[in-house]
Amino acid sequence: MRIATINRSTAETRIDVTVNLDGTGVYSIKTGIGFLDHMVEQLSRHGLIDIDLKVDGDLHIDGHHTVEDSALALGQAVAQALGDKRGIRRYGDALSPMDETLTRVALDISGRPWLVWKTAFTVSRLGELDTELIEHWFHSFAQTAGITLHVETLYGSNNHHIVEAAYKGLARALRTAVEIDPRKSDAIPSTKGVL
Incomplete structure (x- = not known):
């Protein structure tokens, strides 16, 4: 079974995450940020990757460390x-269509982390x-997962739909x-014999 568990603890966040790449899309996601939970649930369900993610972050400051560190741990x-x-x-x-x-x-x-991000939003917050x-979540995930990742919204106007389509597209890819x-x-x- 292709399963891994990461425990990441810093002065800003404490994270426990387990993934099963050969799963069925079963998840338990608790980051403290409801909208982020909803997006990682999409990644699990549509990627058929079982994800158990618990984050205790410094949300009294803001969501930055929770978002960044959860993506780093999940990618790892x-x-x-x-x-x-x-x-x-x-x-x-x-x-990935959504309405x-x-x-x-x-x-x-590839083992060569990179993010090309061609997506924009017209609101400053969702939930x-x-x-x-x-974008920072996708960048952090690509870095530690070791993937080259391109995300482009071809068109769309509803910010919730734009974000959800990106996560569902990532899941399916x-x-x-x-x-x-x-x-x-x-x-x-790889022709090199290593990735």
Whole structure:
């Protein structure tokens, strides 16, 4: 089983996260930020990745550390669960529609972290989540997961839909990329022989 647990403790946050890449989309998410919980639930459900995430953060200051550190820990857990990445499909992409919004997500589990973010918001907050932190969550996740990640909202007007389409697109692209390819389940998907 491709399962990993990360415990991250700093002066700003305490995080416990477990992921199962071969799960069914079962989740328990408690970050203290309701909208962030809802988005990570989308990642789990549509990515078929079981996620158990508990965060105790310094929300009396603001949401920055909770958002950043939860993404760092979750990305680290995904990377650890992937191991040497033997047999994975490596690449994934998704067009993610949500009502009036259409978002494109493409990723490569390359070991070379990068984020291209072409998404903007017209409000400063969604629930208790500052919208400027959403890009930061994707950046932090890509860094520790070791993925090249492109997120582009092709069109859309409802900010909730724009964010949710991005998370659902990430979920579906990641689901494809982490799957074991039955045609090459014994090989590292790189001409270098390592990822």
